Amino acid sequence: MNVGVIGQAVGLFAVTNIDDILVLALYFSQGAGHKGAARNIAVGQYLGFAAILAAAVAAAFGATFLPESAVPYLGLLxxxxGIKAAVQAWRRRGDDEETQAKQGGPKILEVAAVTFANGGDNIGVYVPVFATAGAGGMSVYVVVFLILLAVWIAAGRYFATRPVIAKALSRWGHILMPIVLIGIGLLILIEGGAFGL
Incomplete structure (x- = not known):
């Protein structure tokens, strides 16, 4: 295995996924105390990221599932x-903590959808790298990315469980999550030029 390719894969993953740590920390905060929440977050993250990798690999081999002009519209997810989370937070604003705790943690498909939509720009970065790396190099990138994804999930959980951060997220997470999701969605839409933005 080429050490240079591994190093490039590590660097590429880090710069294209740094924002995911905040989203993961918010999910882990939202799922605190809910049975199976950590599993749902990890599975959802892996499903969403596997879809990103599948799209990038397919495009590198010349097949595309989505026309390039459709990628910015992934911001709608x-x-x-985010709007759904904001409405739920507004409706629950008077609920006590015990009532809010019964609402459940993050769902697998929601996590996967946000991961995939947030990674739409990653696909654009990964395709030329994968195309020039060849099948062997591409395999190294994919393996390194999947290993680092576990590190990212662990980091998100770590940050969400630090006392100071956990206290802030438990107090403000229900407000931060909709803001972050709406911000990600708008950023994807605007940067991609969706709807002529």
């Missing part, structure tokens, strides 16, 4: 989920 986190935008819609």
């Amino acid at each position: 986190p935008l819609g989920l």
Whole structure:
């Protein structure tokens, strides 16, 4: 295995996924105390990221599932989920902590959808790298990315469980999650030029 390719894969993953740590920390905060929440977050993250990798690999081999002009519209997924979370937070604003705790943690498909939509720009970065790396190099990138994804999930959980951060997220997470999701959605839409933005 080429050490240079591994190093490039580590660097590429880090710069294209740094924002995911905040989203993961918010999910882990939202799922605190809910049975199976950590599993749902990890599975959802892996499903969403596997879809990103599948799209990038397919495009590197010349097949595309989505026309390039459709990628910016993936921003509608986190935008819609953010609006849904904001409405739920507004409806629950008078609920006590015990009532809010019964609402459940993050769902696998929601996490996967946000991960995939937030990674739309990653696909654009990964395709030329994968195409020039060849099948062997591409395999190294994919393996390194999947290993680092576990590190990212652990980091998100770590940050969400630090006392100072956990206290802030438990107090403000229900407000931060919709803001972050709506922000991600708008950023994807605007940067991609969706709807002529």
